[in-house]
Amino acid sequence: MYEIFFYNRKIILTNDFNLLENKNIFFDKKVIFNEKNYSLQKIISDFEKNTSVNSMCIFSENLEKLFEIFLNNFEIIEAAGGLVFNKKNQFLAIFRFGKWDLPKGKKENDEKNEETAIREIEEECGISNLKIIGNLKTVYHTYKLNEKFILKITYWFKVFYGDNEKLIPQKEEDILDVKWINFSDKNFFIKNTYNSLKKIFQDEN
Numbered sequence: 544m545y546e547i548f549f550y551n552r553k554i555i556l557t558n559d560f561n562l563l564e565n566k567n568i569f570f571d572k573k574v575i576f577n578e579k580n581y582s583l584q585k586i587i588s589d590f591e592k593n594t595s596v597n598s599m600c601i602f603s604e605n606l607e608k609l610f611e612i613f614l615n616n617f618e619i620i621e622a623a624g625g626l627v628f629n630k631k632n633q634f635l636a637i638f639r640f641g642k643w644d645l646p647k648g649k650k651e652n653d654e655k656n657e658e659t660a661i662r663e664i665e666e667e668c669g670i671s672n673l674k675i676i677g678n679l680k681t682v683y684h685t686y687k688l689n690e691k692f693i694l695k696i697t698y699w700f701k702v703f704y705g706d707n708e709k710l711i712p713q714k715e716e717d718i719l720d721v722k723w724i725n726f727s728d729k730n731f732f733i734k735n736t737y738n739s740l741k742k743i744f745q746d747e748n
């Protein structure tokens with residue numbers, strides 16, 4: 544299953560027919576995709592324009608083929624970031640554009656995903672000596688840039704920080720604040736963050 548966020552709305556791609564049939568799981572729209580009968584580009588475009596549809600489920604028996612066709616409708620940008628913990632079981636949060644966020648950024652050149660995550664955390668928060676200790680979810684979200692549809696694929700990692708350096712927000716990236724938040728107080732963060740990021744915390748419950 545793939546979950547793609549359009550800001551606070553989403554499209555689910557699945558090969559699990561039970562997801563369509565389960566009455567306990569609600570979608571505003573459901574589509575059984577057949578490449579011969581449907582234009583996935585039109586389905587995506589209609590969904591993007593019709594903001595009254597908050598969620599849509601698209602089913603295909605060949606999920607990877609469906610995902611491949613889906614990707615062809617976007618310019619792809621890859622990024623990586625981290626859910627960073629310290630010794631006090633606090634996690635690192637940044638405040639940007641009026642919302643709480645986690646440090647992340649675009650891949651450069653031939654960087655590995657892990658290298659991108661570490662570099663971006665260092666740059667955005669002003670700390671070093673970070674260690675990746677696990678993989679988290681890969682998140683997909685879309686936006687428009689100069690009338691182009693962009694799909695950002697963000698690879699997330701669990702990261703440990705054992706030092707005590709001063710946090711320095713990267714102001715040139717519009718980061719106004721960086722702070723440690725007790726994990727037990729994570730709802731403070733979740734109440735004012737992006738829906739796509741809420742998925743990251745599901746791995747840590």
